[in-house]
Amino acid sequence: MAEIPNIIPALPELFLASVGMALLMLGVFHKTGGVEDIKASRLISLLSIVALLLAVLLVSTLSGGRLPTFANMFVSDTFAVYCKVLVLVGSALAIIISQGFLERHDMARFEYSILILFATLGMMMMISANDLISLYIGLELQSLSLYVIAAFQRDDTRSTEAGLKYFVLGAVASGMLLYGSSLVYGFTGTTNFDQLAAVLRGHGGETSIGVIFGIVFIMAGLAFKVSAVPFHMWTPDVYEGAPTPVTAFFSVAPKIAALALFIRVMVGPFGGLVADWQQIVIFISMASMALGALAAINQTNIKRMMAYSSIGHVGYALIGLAVGTEAGIQSVLIYLAIYLLMNIGVFTCILSMRRDGHMVENIKDLAGMSRTHPMLALALAILMFSMAGIPPFAGFFGKFYVFVAAIEAHLYMLAIFGVLSSVVAAFYYLRIVQLVYFEDLDEALDKSVAPELGVVITGAGLFVAFFFIYPTPVLSAAAAAAAALFAG
Amino acid sequence: MTQLPILSLLTFLPLVGAVFILTIRGDEAIVKRNARHVALWTSVINFALSMFIWVHFDTTTADFQFVESKPWMPAFNIGYKMGIDGISMLFVLLTTLLTPICILASWENINDRVKEYMISFLVLETFMIGMFCALDLVVFYIFFEAVLIPMFLIIGVWGGPRRVYASFKFFLYTLAGSVLMLLAIMAMYFDAGTTDIPGLMVHRFPPERQTWLWLAFFASFAVKIPMWPVHTWLPDAHVEAPTAGSVILAAVLLKFGGYGLLRFSLPMFPDASVMFTPLIYTLSIIAVIYTSLVALAQEDMKKLIAYSSVAHMGFVTIGAFTLTVQGIEGAIYQMLAHGVISAALFLIVGVVYDRIHSREIAAYGGLVHRMPGYSLIFMVFMLGSVGLPGTAGFVGEFLVLVGAFKANTWVAAFAATGLILGAAYMLYLYRRVIFGSLTKDSLAAIKDLSLREFAIFAPLLVLVIWMGIYPAPFLDIMHVSVANMITQIDSALNASTAISVAGQ
Numbered sequence: 001m002a003e004i005p006n007i008i009p010a011l012p013e014l015f016l017a018s019v020g021m022a023l024l025m026l027g028v029f030h031k032t033g034g035v036e037d038i039k040a041s042r043l044i045s046l047l048s049i050v051a052l053l054l055a056v057l058l059v060s061t062l063s064g065g066r067l068p069t070f071a072n073m074f075v076s077d078t079f080a081v082y083c084k085v086l087v088l089v090g091s092a093l094a095i096i097i098s099q100g101f102l103e104r105h106d107m108a109r110f111e112y113s114i115l116i117l118f119a120t121l122g123m124m125m126m127i128s129a130n131d132l133i134s135l136y137i138g139l140e141l142q143s144l145s146l147y148v149i150a151a152f153q154r155d156d157t158r159s160t161e162a163g164l165k166y167f168v169l170g171a172v173a174s175g176m177l178l179y180g181s182s183l184v185y186g187f188t189g190t191t192n193f194d195q196l197a198a199v200l201r202g203h204g205g206e207t208s209i210g211v212i213f214g215i216v217f218i219m220a221g222l223a224f225k226v227s228a229v230p231f232h233m234w235t236p237d238v239y240e241g242a243p244t245p246v247t248a249f250f251s252v253a254p255k256i257a258a259l260a261l262f263i264r265v266m267v268g269p270f271g272g273l274v275a276d277w278q279q280i281v282i283f284i285s286m287a288s289m290a291l292g293a294l295a296a297i298n299q300t301n302i303k304r305m306m307a308y309s310s311i312g313h314v315g316y317a318l319i320g321l322a323v324g325t326e327a328g329i330q331s332v333l334i335y336l337a338i339y340l341l342m343n344i345g346v347f348t349c350i351l352s353m354r355r356d357g358h359m360v361e362n363i364k365d366l367a368g369m370s371r372t373h374p375m376l377a378l379a380l381a382i383l384m385f386s387m388a389g390i391p392p393f394a395g396f397f398g399k400f401y402v403f404v405a406a407i408e409a410h411l412y413m414l415a416i417f418g419v420l421s422s423v424v425a426a427f428y429y430l431r432i433v434q435l436v437y438f439e440d441l442d443e444a445l446d447k448s449v450a451p452e453l454g455v456v457i458t459g460a461g462l463f464v465a466f467f468f469i470y471p472t473p474v475l476s477a478a479a480a481a482a483a484a485l486f487a488g
Numbered sequence: 489m490t491q492l493p494i495l496s497l498l499t500f501l502p503l504v505g506a507v508f509i510l511t512i513r514g515d516e517a518i519v520k521r522n523a524r525h526v527a528l529w530t531s532v533i534n535f536a537l538s539m540f541i542w543v544h545f546d547t548t549t550a551d552f553q554f555v556e557s558k559p560w561m562p563a564f565n566i567g568y569k570m571g572i573d574g575i576s577m578l579f580v581l582l583t584t585l586l587t588p589i590c591i592l593a594s595w596e597n598i599n600d601r602v603k604e605y606m607i608s609f610l611v612l613e614t615f616m617i618g619m620f621c622a623l624d625l626v627v628f629y630i631f632f633e634a635v636l637i638p639m640f641l642i643i644g645v646w647g648g649p650r651r652v653y654a655s656f657k658f659f660l661y662t663l664a665g666s667v668l669m670l671l672a673i674m675a676m677y678f679d680a681g682t683t684d685i686p687g688l689m690v691h692r693f694p695p696e697r698q699t700w701l702w703l704a705f706f707a708s709f710a711v712k713i714p715m716w717p718v719h720t721w722l723p724d725a726h727v728e729a730p731t732a733g734s735v736i737l738a739a740v741l742l743k744f745g746g747y748g749l750l751r752f753s754l755p756m757f758p759d760a761s762v763m764f765t766p767l768i769y770t771l772s773i774i775a776v777i778y779t780s781l782v783a784l785a786q787e788d789m790k791k792l793i794a795y796s797s798v799a800h801m802g803f804v805t806i807g808a809f810t811l812t813v814q815g816i817e818g819a820i821y822q823m824l825a826h827g828v829i830s831a832a833l834f835l836i837v838g839v840v841y842d843r844i845h846s847r848e849i850a851a852y853g854g855l856v857h858r859m860p861g862y863s864l865i866f867m868v869f870m871l872g873s874v875g876l877p878g879t880a881g882f883v884g885e886f887l888v889l890v891g892a893f894k895a896n897t898w899v900a901a902f903a904a905t906g907l908i909l910g911a912a913y914m915l916y917l918y919r920r921v922i923f924g925s926l927t928k929d930s931l932a933a934i935k936d937l938s939l940r941e942f943a944i945f946a947p948l949l950v951l952v953i954w955m956g957i958y959p960a961p962f963l964d965i966m967h968v969s970v971a972n973m974i975t976q977i978d979s980a981l982n983a984s985t986a987i988s989v990a991g992q
Contacts, residue, residue, distance in 0.1 A: 403671060407675050419671060426663055427660060433641075471560075472561065
């Protein structure tokens with residue numbers, strides 16, 4: 001008889017899965033029609049937030065050592081704990097800022113929060129994957145939920161288009177990933193990360209070309225998921241088309257999960273082949289930074305601009321991975337934590353841009369906002385300066401540690417390229433500040449900002465503004481997480 | 489040592505004032521009045537505090553004084569460390585003196601978004617003082633670059649018609665320079681294992697690495713000073729900035745570059761500094777002669793003074809790289825004198841701009857008939873800028889030339905032509921604006937200085953003459969630190985020569 005696996009390491013995932021299904025039942029059996037729909041969606045999103053926060057608690061109790069389970073296909077370590085906390089917080093914040101938007105646009109259906117819940121579950125699986133198979137399962141659970149959410153605004157062609165585009169291109173990427181995995185399996189005879197690492201390290205320099213091919217395909221698939229150049233094409237369209245809170249969600253949680261997965265795959269099973277994959281990561285990092293900086297300049301839609309901005313940010317995070325050392329991974333993890341709050345803050349500001357009750361998305365609509373919304377304008381300015389990496393805001397420290405790692409590894413060209421493209425990128429962040437502060441008012445935006453949005457903006461703004469006072473908690477958590485990855 | 493963290497207090501007191509202004513609510517007129525008063529009082533108290541530091545400053549030691557040190561990012565061995573020596577002391581005083589003057593100068597002509605304006609200025613003061621006091625490279629860098637944010641807003645929100653262009657140019661130019669310095673800072677961190685400035689000063693970087701580090705720092709400081717050919721942001725920024733913004737920009741922000749060269753480039757990379765001295769001399773001489781000629785052709789008063797700043801900063805860089813006591817003290821003195829004089833000149837332009845709303849030289853003429861007091865004050869500062877003996881400008885330029893003469897006669901000769909050209913463009917400006925007959929209708933009813941405006945100029949007037957007649961109190965502050973720095977540079981240079989000789 002088969003042994004019963006140890007379920008403790010996977011407890012948060014099991015918890016989220018059961019809560020997700022229970023909430024689905026609750027939603028289905030809830031009264032329907034008009035007000036009842038909204039009531040159901042409110043109740044379920046509230047419960048989802050509670051579930052996500054409980055999952056954070058559960059996850060943090062696991063922060064001990066390395067705990068493999070399910071035949072070593074699933075692993076929980078400090079690295080996983082760190083990334084899962086980020087993802088869970090990102091998802092919870094996304095649900096918080098969504099509810100008002102959904103209700104205003106007649107799309108307050110209870111499935112929304114549940115889809116986010118399942119997507120989050122997939123992300124946690126990805127982060128903890130210790131086998132190419134479990135990796136793929138987590139990735140697909142996440143992706144399929146995301147495709148649906150992107151098209152959640154059913155009666156809007158842009159949203160539907162975004163969902164379809166995301167699905168088609170995402171399927172291609174999944175295919176590449178799967179193809180790469182099969183190549184790796186074919187040439188090494190295993191899909192387990194630990195065994196792969198052992199096999200590939202034991203080769204003594206000579207790596208078979210088949211494995212290299214497999215790695216390249218896997219990297220292509222992963223680069224698509226993190227929207228790094230040259231696999232970024234879907235990002236602007238999907239970000240623009242998807243409902244704004246969904247875009248906010250897309251720009252943080254899945255991205256963090258995919259980057260965590262990218263790191264785990266590269267450092268874990270393929271850690272012995274750094275010399276082979278480093279140049280690829282350097283290339284996609286440089287290309288992402290350059291494209292993120294240049295292509296955003298001409299954008300008029302703020303969501304599209306943020307899409308390019310997020311491509312650029314992925315480029316910076318990938319610098320840390322390109323370094324491939326413990327310090328490098330630590331810097332990526334710090335970057336992701338800061339990026340999460342920075343980006344959620346910006347998108348919450350975008351969500352509160354409304355005129356006569358309608359969302360406005362044109363950058364020009366921000367003109368003169370400082371006259372009517374002084375505090376919102378201040379928060380947005382701080383977030384934009386932080387995005388540009390200007391000290392003393394948090395964004396500066398994110399970039400700082402990444403570049404420290406690059407310099408330590410003597411990747412001078414990459415670092416110089418990175419800082420110079422950050423100067424170019426500063427231009428379009430400054431343009432937002434310019435519109436908000438320098439320009440005169442055309443038409444005022446609506447005065448009222450929903451209280452929950454206000455709270456999120458204030459929180460993100462304060463974090464970004466005052467991160468510098470006491471950075472140690474984030475630094476040491478990231479250090480522990482990175483160390484765990486290299487201990488195994 | 490458990491004493492009061494007075495430098496942190498000095499640095500962050502303006503920030504407290506800014507937060508206080510942020511909380512002011514109520515009727516618009518009352519908000520404006522309160523914001524102005526809070527800003528003025530905060531900066532005046534800060535000035536008094538800096539006076540206290542001056543009184544307690546020990547001029548007999550080259551060590552850093554009032555040092556505070558706190559762990560900040562222990563994992564990276566980066567700490568929060570503050571302290572001042574003879575070089576930074578005077579710049580701190582300059583900053584704390586000019587901030588209240590700027591706030592007073594904006595008392596009436598800034599009427600839009602007063603609250604935000606005053607907050608920007610106080611935040612700016614915090615960053616400027618912090619930059620001069622920082623004794624950790626990372627802390628230094630944070631202050632150094634953070635300055636861009638309030639200055640960007642000051643130019644962009646309260647500036648002239650082309651303010652957007654000017655503010656972006658200012659921001660991106662200086663950012664592009666300083667990010668390279670950031671990478672150099674990281675490289676130094678891995679070489680020396682610390683970002684502690686006194687520690688780095690005694691650390692010997694390998695000469696070939698010095699070259700790259702020096703170039704990266706130079707990219708940042710050359711833009712800030714600014715040196716020819718990367719000076720083009722300065723005229724734009726000056727013309728578009730509001731009066732007080734120009735004052736701070738010319739008087740303090742430009743000094744960042746010179747201060748940086750003296751604090752980092754010279755003592756930390758002595759070999760590279762010697763190697764690049766011809767480059768510095770060339771660029772500085774071009775700056776002195778070329779921008780003086782450009783100034784001669786200007787039609788806009790602010791632009792003229794902006795170009796004259798570039799020329800004066802050329803003297804500073806020449807003086808600093810002579811590596812003589814006279815040259816370096818002259819460079820520091822020239823920066824202080826320029827801080828006072830150019831600040832006053834921008835304020836002088838501001839006075840007539842507030843009345844006529846034009847900065848065109850052609851719009852004026854014959855002001856002496858209606859504004860005798862104004863003309864007198866203008867004359868003193870104009871002559872100070874020319875470098876007339878008895879004004880602050882003379883002492884600095886004289887010392888620089890003495891140092892340059894010791895180092896390289898040709899450099900001194902070329903630099904001296906700058907003095908003549910300087911006299912030419914300033915006197916020409918003065919003649920066109922002040923003398924002649926008062927024919928223009930717009931000037932017929934122009935009023936002389938108000939009491940508030942006199943109060944703004946009075947301290948600067950006293951200072952420019954005091955610094956010209958009796959420079960000893962200022963030179964005493966810097967002398968020991970400068971002498972110590974030169975000794976250290978010399979010993980470092982001797983050591984590396986000895987190594988290269990031994991290697992042959």
